[in-house]
Amino acid sequence: MRNIMVKLTTSLFAVLGMALLVVLVGAGEEARMATREANFEARAIENGAAIFAENCAGCHGIQGKGIPGVAPALNSPEFFKTRLQEVGWQGSLRSFIESTVNAGRPVGSGQYSAKMATWGQEYGGPLRPDQIRDVASFILNWEKQYVAVAAATPTPAPTPTPLPPDADPVTIGKAVYQAQGCAGCHGVPYQAPAVVGPSLEGLANRAGTTVAGQSAEDYIRTSILNPNAYIVPQCPTGPCQANLMPQNYGQILSPQELDALVQYLLTLK
Ligand code: HEC
Ligand code: HEC
Structure with missing residues (x-):
């Protein structure tokens, strides 16, 4: 028991010493910022998941794998790798997702029974700009499994x-x-x-x-x-x-x- 205490105390001092050093070098603030950013992004993804489950999963599937004849997959390697090229979109994948969700696709390609509605408030839809951003963060997060x-x-x-x-x-x-x-x-x-x-x-x-x-x-x-x-x-x-x-x-x-x-x-x- 005492041995453990001594070890713990020693490690504690070692950790404190290292932390102090980090603060002294000024990297502490950077690390905190990174943590805060990661937390912020995690929360956005979580909010986005709830928005997706409620508004989007019915057509795109709970896992975003699409439903044949209803809506295309968003959670697919092609969506992340080749979709922008296919449609000739010049901006980022995030901007493609946000614009599509905002404005919808009133003129469908004829491939699907449903039409992608307009979701953004500026187009008369129900979602605020921050909700559109969050649901885009949630979709973009799927890419990680393919990268992994x-x-x-x-x-x-x-x-x-x-x-x-x-x-x-x-x-x-x-x-x-x-x-x-x-x-x-x-x-x-x-x-x-x-x-x-x-x-x-x-x-x-x-x-x-x-x-x-x-x-x-x-x-x-x-x-x-x-x-x-x-x-x-x-x-x-x-x-x-x-x-x-x-x-x-x-x-x-x-x-x-x-x-x-x-x-x-x-x-x-
Ligand atoms: C009524 C069914 C329906 C619902 C609900 C729906 N979508 Fe769609 N979505 C579609 C269809 C159909 C398309 C394909 C339209 C086309 O190209 O013909 C589409 C296309 C998209 C695309 C573009 C995909 C690509 O590869 O071009 C994105 C991104 C998207 N939807 C996101 C969402 C999000 C986010 C929500 C929830 C806020 C949502 N959709 C809700 C039917 C739906
Ligand atoms: C974009 C995704 C994708 C890629 C890339 C892909 N496959 Fe497949 N493969 C699938 C899917 C989905 C199925 C199941 C549907 C089917 O049977 O066609 C499948 C089925 C198979 C099967 C039958 C498996 C079984 O259990 O009976 C074999 C064998 C196979 N793929 C081999 C390959 C090989 C070899 C390559 C590369 C040259 C390859 N696949 C590339 C998606 C893919």
């Missing part, structure tokens, strides 16, 4: 490391998996969790019995070349959706890359 997976995934070298021609297909397949961004949706099997698509852990065990008449290899190859041929029932956040997995790997991958990828996936037992 990307960070957990070794970044592919800008110029692919030339693999020795005699490298085994599994090694090549693993490299193709990384380079093609499969991990962005499926995670890295046995290393980082899947986010959007089904986890591929144990794939080799079930692939041979998923579709009658298809061997494990056939099933995996078809899953990559023609993802809609069979829709996996369960994804990390609910039922899997068709058309989410890119449909053009047949054009992107060389036959050797595809073979290697299949060989790698066949090792996931």
Whole structure:
């Protein structure tokens, strides 16, 4: 007991001494500011979550994954990566979200049964500017999960490391998996969790019995070349959706890359 007290007192003095030093150097204020900012942002996200649940989830889904035919996904890698380019928006993603929510999309694209209403008070809607900002903070916060997976995934070298021609297909397949961004949706099997698509852990065990008449290899190859041929029932956040997995790997991958990828996936037992 006394020993612990002595240790505690010693550590306390050490901590106090360090804190004093920090204050002396003047970094204390900076740290406090950062904490305050982080707290402020956390509160904005929390408020935004409540606003989203009440006003937006009915169409965009509780998790923001969208509802087919009703409203598009906001919580998707594409929304964060390519949406601005797709619509030709020059500003930030935050400004895109805030403007869309403010003004709505009275003229729908015809793809959805519902129309995105005008939410901003300045457009006659119910939400104040600070509420629009908060709900945008909440949506923007979804990006972190995609960044986390990307960070957990070794970044592919800008110029692919030339693999020795005699490298085994599994090694090549693993490299193709990384380079093609499969991990962005499926995670890295046995290393980082899947986010959007089904986890591929144990794939080799079930692939041979998923579709009658298809061997494990056939099933995996078809899953990559023609993802809609069979829709996996369960994804990390609910039922899997068709058309989410890119449909053009047949054009992107060389036959050797595809073979290697299949060989790698066949090792996931
Ligand atoms: C009645 C259903 C409905 C509700 C409720 C709704 N939205 Fe939408 N939202 C849509 C539809 C439909 C679109 C797509 C419009 C289009 O492009 O045709 C959309 C588009 C968007 C977009 C742009 C997405 C993109 O990729 O272009 C954002 C951002 C958005 N909504 C946010 C919100 C927020 C935040 C709320 C709650 C304050 C909300 N929506 C409530 C139906 C809805
Ligand atoms: C944008 C997200 C996304 C990307 C990127 C993606 N997938 Fe998928 N994948 C999915 C979704 C969603 C499903 C489930 C729906 C379906 O069956 O089509 C799926 C299904 C699969 C399946 C079937 C899994 C099972 O349990 O039966 C395989 C195999 C697969 N993907 C491999 C790959 C490979 C290999 C790559 C990279 C070359 C890749 N995916 C890239 C989203 C993605």
